[in-house]
Amino acid sequence: xxxxxxxxxxxxxxxxxxxxxxxxxxxxxxxxxxxxxxxxxxxxxxxxxxxxxxxxxxxxxxxxxxxxxxxxxxxxxxxxxxxxxxxxxxxxxxxxxxxxxxxxxxxxxxxxxxxxxxxxxxxxxxxxxxxxxxxxxxxxxxxxxxxxxxxxxxxxxxxxxxxxxxx
Numbered sequence: 248x249x250x251x252x253x254x255x256x257x258x259x260x261x262x263x264x265x266x267x268x269x270x271x272x273x274x275x276x277x278x279x280x281x282x283x284x285x286x287x288x289x290x291x292x293x294x295x296x297x298x299x300x301x302x303x304x305x306x307x308x309x310x311x312x313x314x315x316x317x318x319x320x321x322x323x324x325x326x327x328x329x330x331x332x333x334x335x336x337x338x339x340x341x342x343x344x345x346x347x348x349x350x351x352x353x354x355x356x357x358x359x360x361x362x363x364x365x366x367x368x369x370x371x372x373x374x375x376x377x378x379x380x381x382x383x384x385x386x387x388x389x390x391x392x393x394x395x396x397x398x399x400x401x402x403x404x405x406x407x408x409x410x411x412x413x414x
Contacts, residue, residue, distance in 0.1 A: 258403025
């Protein structure tokens with residue numbers, strides 16, 4: 248991508264694609280008042296630049312029966328970090344893992360069927376060589392679920408949505 252950021256057309260395109268992911272590109276292009284080829288070229292450019300990283304579907308883990316969301320920080324032996332990461336990838340309930348600063352080393356987002364199930368996942372990780380201890384908080388509710396559209400709108404120079412929702 249030669250230029251940095253997004254322009255307003257990119258922002259509106261991404262907004263419509265996130266809002267109506269099953270709608271065809273021809274219809275999205277019609278709504279934006281541009282040719283389908285223009286829309287496809289912009290989408291290809293954003294995908295090639297790593298801005299667009301996927302095409303859904305989004306899945307609600309609670310609807311899959313994993314109603315408890317926990318955020319766990321693991322303290323680890325630094326030389327073992329890569330081996331630990333490999334073991335974490337093998338745990339389906341770990342939705343996300345990040346190396347972080349602060350008192351812990353690796354932060355994980357865990358989905359469990361119950362508090363006890365989350366404890367089992369954590370205990371399983373604590374058995375991994377190099378993992379020393381953990382600290383966990385359980386999410387009670389989501390004030391702002393994961394979203395990107397407000398940031399996309401800002402970068403693209405679009406006005407703030409008065410009803411931003413969760414896009």
